Amino acid sequence: MITGERMAAVDANAAALGVPRKQLMESSGNAVAREIRAVADPGARVVVVAGRGNNGGDAFVAARFLDEYRVTTLLLGRAELIGTDIARENWDALRGADYDAREVTDSSGFDLPDADVIVDAMLGTGISGDLREPAATAARAINEADVTVVAVDVPSGFDADGGAHADNGIEADRVVTFHRTKPGLGDLAADVTVADIGIPAAAERFVGPGDVGLARPERRDGRAFVIGGGPYTGAPALAAQAALRAGMELSFVAAPESVAGEIQGYAEDLIVQPYGSDRLSPEQVDDLVDTAERHDDVVVLGPGLGTADETLEAARTFLESYTGPAVVDADALSIVPDLETDATLVCTPNRGELARMGGPDTDSLRETADEVADFAAELGHVVLAKGVDDVATDGERTRVCRAGSPGMTVGGTGDLLAGIVAALLEHADPLDAAAAAAFVNGRAGERLAPTASNGFLASEMLAEIPAALWGEADE
The missing domain is CATH 3.40.50.10260 (YjeF N-terminal domain)
Known part of the structure; x- marks a missing residue:
């Protein structure tokens, strides 16, 4: 049907x-x-x-x-x-x-x-x-x-x-x-x-332009709220900028005061909200949840957070309290398997993170897509597993995305993907948003490949996101 x-x-x-x-x-x-x-x-x-x-x-x-x-x-x-x-x-x-x-x-x-x-x-x-x-x-x-x-x-x-x-x-x-x-x-x-x-x-089976059409926003709308940074600063900045490039009106980054200025320095388009600590800790959670819920934000949780015990405990507490849509990436993924939450989650692990979460340990996501689907069904959340081919699944429906280029193994492309998912999650069903985001991210990399091959940077893909999302139908 x-x-x-x-x-x-x-x-x-x-x-x-x-x-x-x-x-x-x-x-x-x-x-x-x-x-x-x-x-x-x-x-x-x-x-x-x-x-x-x-x-x-x-x-x-x-x-x-x-x-x-x-x-x-x-x-x-x-x-x-x-x-x-x-x-x-x-x-x-x-x-x-x-x-x-x-x-x-x-x-x-x-x-x-x-x-x-x-x-x-x-x-x-x-x-x-x-x-x-x-x-x-x-x-x-x-x-x-x-x-x-x-x-x-x-x-x-x-x-x-x-x-x-x-x-x-x-x-x-x-x-x-x-x-x-x-x-x-x-x-x-x-x-x-x-x-x-x-x-x-x-x-x-394979994600294509039609999937992008399902999830593509008709107009700029919504707020991304990236909770990240501490040990690393580039990851939350990339995710927040990607959300803007994919259609969000505003992109906020909540980060420790010690690195807030550095994150702001990556792009004047970001709104950085510092909190007084060197890393995310449980003391900040109530304010972060209140902000996200009050403004109907789409949250991106994880880029650059680090793996300190108090940080992971804060991430867990946040998701246990939050009831809106969230993209969970990077360091925050480890707390999802045992999590009880009313939030709508899209989890974006790479192959290693997927295995550590309890999913299949595989060199080919495409060949083990059914196993990824079984894991998503058990997890109870949409999984967008990142590899040479990406697999997006809610446990019942599964899409495989073949878009991308070898140059995308450079660090930061996963952070872009998290931001794109957040922007599309504002308008689309979680699986549709995940599948379309994988294709858009992959096409952005493909657009750079003819001129930069394996030498481009994740930050250079930002400029290609709008064309991959909106412009290619007209080219």
């Missing part, structure tokens, strides 16, 4: 793997045509009612595979407003090949021809809720017609993420859904066919 939102991401990943949406649309249309052949004999009258999105594009393709039928295609709206290039190309193909394809530009003029089969291709998985005009009028006419109704992917008005169906949605007799069934389709009074349209398994 797959949600409509996740399906859109998988489509984008498939395109990145070399299976473009246009090819998938051809397969989808062919699957719809096969369903029509299963319910109607050649010569039957088929009416396609299509919207201006890719759902309509699937139906335009289907019409070309039904030459043995009498097919009329009704486009709800003007052809120049068709929303995607591939759907428009398939509409133009119908018109250019002299198929019976008509525009319906006014819902008051909608006239449903006599039909033996009606194809509902008005709205796909990206739109749900009560139908508006002209789809509402068309749906009323379709539901009143005493004919077989075949829906493309989902019936119009059906929520492919939550399974709800609009009161004025299409009442389909049959549904041809693509790749996997969608939540709630099995509860409808309809026969559901799941059509394999050629999406490779890698489009779901």
